Amino acid sequence: MxxxxxxxxxxxxxxxxxxxxxxxxxxxxxxxxxxxxxxxxxxxxxxxxxxxxxxxxxxxxxxxxxxxxxxxxxxxxxxxxxxxxxxxxxxxxxxxxxxxxxxxxxxxxxxxxxxxxxxxxxxxxxxxxxxxxxxxxxxxxxxxxxxxxxxxxxxxxxxxxxxxxxxxxxxxxxxxxxxxxxxxxxxxxxxxxxxxxxxxxxxxRFGQWWQRTRRGGYAFAEGVALHGAPPERHCVAPLRRIVAWGLVLPLATVLGALVSPWALLLLLAWPAQVVRLRLRGRPWYQAVFLTLSKLPEAQGALTYWWRRLTRARARLIEYK
CATH class of the missing domain: 3.90.550.10 (Spore Coat Polysaccharide Biosynthesis Protein SpsA; Chain A)
Structure with missing residues (x-):
C-alpha cells in the first residue's frame, strides 16, 4: 500500500x-x-x-x-x-x-x-x-x-x-x-x-458531561490568555458568552434578589435562550444542553483563572 x-x-x-x-x-x-x-x-x-x-x-x-x-x-x-x-x-x-x-x-x-x-x-x-x-x-x-x-x-x-x-x-x-x-x-x-x-x-452520566464541559471552559479561558489578542482573538467570542451566561447572569440574579424578588425574573432568560436556539433549528435536547453548558464552562474558566492567579499546577479534568 x-x-x-x-x-x-x-x-x-x-x-x-x-x-x-x-x-x-x-x-x-x-x-x-x-x-x-x-x-x-x-x-x-x-x-x-x-x-x-x-x-x-x-x-x-x-x-x-x-x-x-x-x-x-x-x-x-x-x-x-x-x-x-x-x-x-x-x-x-x-x-x-x-x-x-x-x-x-x-x-x-x-x-x-x-x-x-x-x-x-x-x-x-x-x-x-x-x-x-x-x-x-x-x-x-x-x-x-x-x-x-x-x-x-x-x-x-x-x-x-x-x-x-x-x-x-x-x-x-x-x-x-x-x-x-x-x-x-x-x-x-x-x-x-x-x-x-x-x-x-x-x-x-450527567457528571461525565459536566466534567467534559467544564474542561472545555478551562480550554477557552486558557486559549484567550495565549492568543486572545488581535488579530487572532482565539476563543474570545465563546469566552464572552460563558462569562455572560455562566457568571454575570447568575450573579446579577442573586445580588438583585437581595434587593427585590423581581430580579428573579432574570432567570427567564434561560428558557428564552432555549426557545431561541430551538427556533434557529437546534433539536430540543441540544438547545437545553447548550444553554445549560455555560455553567460548567464558567466553572472551568474560573478554575483556570484561579490556578493562574495562585500559580497552582494544572491538573487534568477527566470525565472517564
Missing part, C-alpha cells in the same frame, strides 16, 4: 481496554509504523500494543500527563527512526475508518500548503445516551478550510516541526492552539468530506 511507505500513526491512551485493541487493529496495514504512547495504564494496554507490533512509549509518571505531551512524545519517538512525511494522530478510544488514510494523504499530496487534514469523526453509539448524541453533533463541523481540528487528524510532519509541535502544558484545547500557530506560519487546516474515525465516548 502506498500510504504505508511514508505515514506513521501516533495513538495515545490510558486504560482504554478493548477500545485500544480495536483502535490498533484498525490501523494494521494502513501505516508504516504505529507508536502507542501510554499515560500510566494499569489494564494491560502496553502489552496489548506490543502484541500488535506497536512501538510503546511510556510517559514519566513524575510529570503531569497531558494529551499534548503524549503526542509530542510519539513524534519524538518517530524522529529517532527517520520522521515520516505524515503522521496520523488518533486517540485510543477511536477507530480509524477504511479509506481515510488514502483520501487524506492524496489531499495533502495535492495541496502542499495544507498542514492538517481531518474528516468526520462520529460517535460510535449515539443512541446510548443524550450525552453521546451531543458529542456526535459537536463533531459535525463544516467541510472546507477550517480554523482548527480535533485530536484525530493526518498532519504534515514538516509543519509540526516548523511550529515546535504541541504545547505540552495544555490540559485541553491543544489542537486548536496548535492550529493557531500553524495558521500564523501560513499553513492551512482543512476538514474533508470523508469518514475519518469512530469514537467511543462511553458517556452515560
Amino acid at each position: 502506498r500510504a504505508a511507505l511514508d505515514i506513521a500513526a501516533v495513538v495515545i491512551g490510558r486504560n482504554e481496554g478493548a477500545r485500544l485493541i480495536a483502535c490498533l487493529d484498525a490501523l494494521q496495514g494502513q501505516v508504516a509504523r504505529v507508536v502507542y504512547v501510554d499515560s500510566g495504564s494499569t489494564d494491560g494496554s502496553q502489552e496489548a500494543a506490543r502484541a500488535r507490533n506497536a512501538d510503546v512509549v511510556t510517559l514519566d509518571l513524575a510529570r503531569p500527563f497531558t494529551a499534548a505531551r503524549a503526542r509530542n512524545a510519539g513524534l519524538d519517538h518517530l524522529r529517532m527512526g527517520g520522521p515520516p512525511r505524515y503522521v496520523q494522530f488518533l486517540d485510543g478510544d477511536c477507530r480509524l475508518q477504511p479509506g481515510w488514510i488514502e483520501t487524506a494523504r492524496e489531499f495533502l499530496d495535492a495541496h502542499p500548503e495544507v498542514a492538517v487534514a481531518c474528516g468526520r469523526r462520529r460517535e460510535e453509539f449515539p443512541a446510548s445516551s443524550v450525552y453521546n448524541r451531543l458529542i456526535d453533533a459537536e463533531w459535525d463541523t463544516p467541510v472546507g478550510r477550517a480554523r482548527s481540528c480535533g485530536g484525530d487528524a493526518l498532519m504534515r510532519t514538516e509543519a509540526l516541526d516548523a511550529v515546535g509541535g504541541y504545547n505540552p502544558a495544555l490540559i485541553a484545547g491543544e489542537e486548536p492552539e496548535l492550529c493557531v500557530r500553524l495558521r500564523a506560519e501560513g499553513w492551512q487546516i482543512w476538514r474533508l468530506d470523508a469518514e475519518m474515525a469512530l469514537h467511543d465516548a462511553a458517556m452515560t
